[in-house]
Amino acid sequence: MRLISFLMLLMLGTALADDLADIKQHGSIRIGVKDSSPPFSQYDPATKTVTGYDIEFAMGIAKRLGVKPVLHTIESSDRIPMLNNKTIDIIVADFSKTPERTKQVDFSVGYYIAEERVLGKIGRFKAEEDMKGAVVGITNGSSLATGMPKDFPDTKLVLVSDKPDLVKQLNAGLVDGIASSTPVLNSLISQLQPTNAYELSSFPLYVKASAVGIRLGQKNLVNAVNDALIDMEKSGEAVRIYERWFGANSKNPMPRIFKIQP
Structure with a gap:
């Protein structure tokens, strides 16, 4: 009692x-x-x-x-x-x-x-169909980590702890692209080598x-x-x-x- x-x-x-x-x-x-x-x-x-x-x-x-x-x-x-x-x-x-x-x-x-898109080599992500078979880096615990496995089941996702790790993955060629909000991706382009070799996807993944x-x-x-x-x-x-x-x-x-x- x-x-x-x-x-x-x-x-x-x-x-x-x-x-x-x-x-x-x-x-x-x-x-x-x-x-x-x-x-x-x-x-x-x-x-x-x-x-x-x-x-x-x-x-x-x-x-x-x-x-x-x-x-x-x-x-x-x-x-x-x-x-x-x-x-x-x-x-x-x-x-x-x-x-x-x-x-x-x-x-x-x-x-x-804002929109969430993918940042990759120029021409890599022109249409949503280009997500099929692609290897894309995202941050663990993000909304993308929850939504993308369901909405993009044919995309291989690589989970990293934070944004600097996304840059390292893309620079090393370990992923085809990295996904985040458009402002964040724009800010990361300057850290890629060479910077003029990359662009945002022509399509949004989500609007958040x-x-x-x-x-x-x-x-x-x-x-x-x-x-x-x-x-x-x-x-x-x-x-x-x-x-x-x-x-x-x-x-x-x-x-x-x-x-x-x-």
């Missing part, structure tokens, strides 16, 4: 847990980010800090919550485990919303929309929306993060961040085809 009572109290305590209240009480929010996924996030050796599109949104969310941002650099495969074991409070790490992931975490509204990952059931935190993102849009800050990383004068010029909205 005591064991049953203890379990009921434990379950009740878990159900009543409020991450937003805890964040406010501690005065800080632990944010999972990446350090090698430009232009979303990358380590800057000059300043010894992480910079990028995701990082600016992470800072904007913390500011609007009135707490200090504490950044934790994580690998793609660690994002959901570190969120659910409470090492971090939210994920702001090139994290796209997928049906599979919604079973494990809650998501904010989207703050970026990046969003903030939050533990399941934390409606108060979801609402607070959504309010922060929508305020960044209304104030013009979201557009200014986009211009810095994807505007005409950036290294990855891409037109902004979306607005952050409920």
Whole structure:
């Protein structure tokens, strides 16, 4: 009887847990980010800090919550485990919303929309049929690692830990191409040899929306993060961040085809 009572109290305590209240009480929010996924996030050796599109949104969310941002650099495969074991409070790490992931975490509204394509030698990926029999590198724990085995069953996938390993695989000729979001692939071309021998596929694999990952059931935190993102849009800050990383004068010029909205 005591064991049953203890379990009921434990379950009740878990159900009543409020991450937003805890964040406010501690005065800080632990944010999972990446350090090698430009232009979303990358380590800057000059300043010894992480910079990028995701990082600016992470800072904007913390500011609007009135707490200090504490950044934790994580690998793609660690994002959901570190969120659910409470090492971090939210994920702001090139994290796209997928049906599979919604079973494990809650998501904010989207703050970026992009295509995912394949980067390979010129002429290698002209049509979707070229995926058949191709060897393609992807990062472990990414949405591609979940979706591609089902949607491209005739493509051999090579899983690596992060973006630098994708470059190594392609430069060494161990894969025919590497798959990721268009901005990330554009940023990686300069690391390939020779750079003018590569191009993005003529077709997209997916169109994805990046969003903030939050533990399941934390409606108060979801609402607070959504309010922060929508305020960044209304104030013009979201557009200014986009211009810095994807505007005409950036290294990855891409037109902004979306607005952050409920």
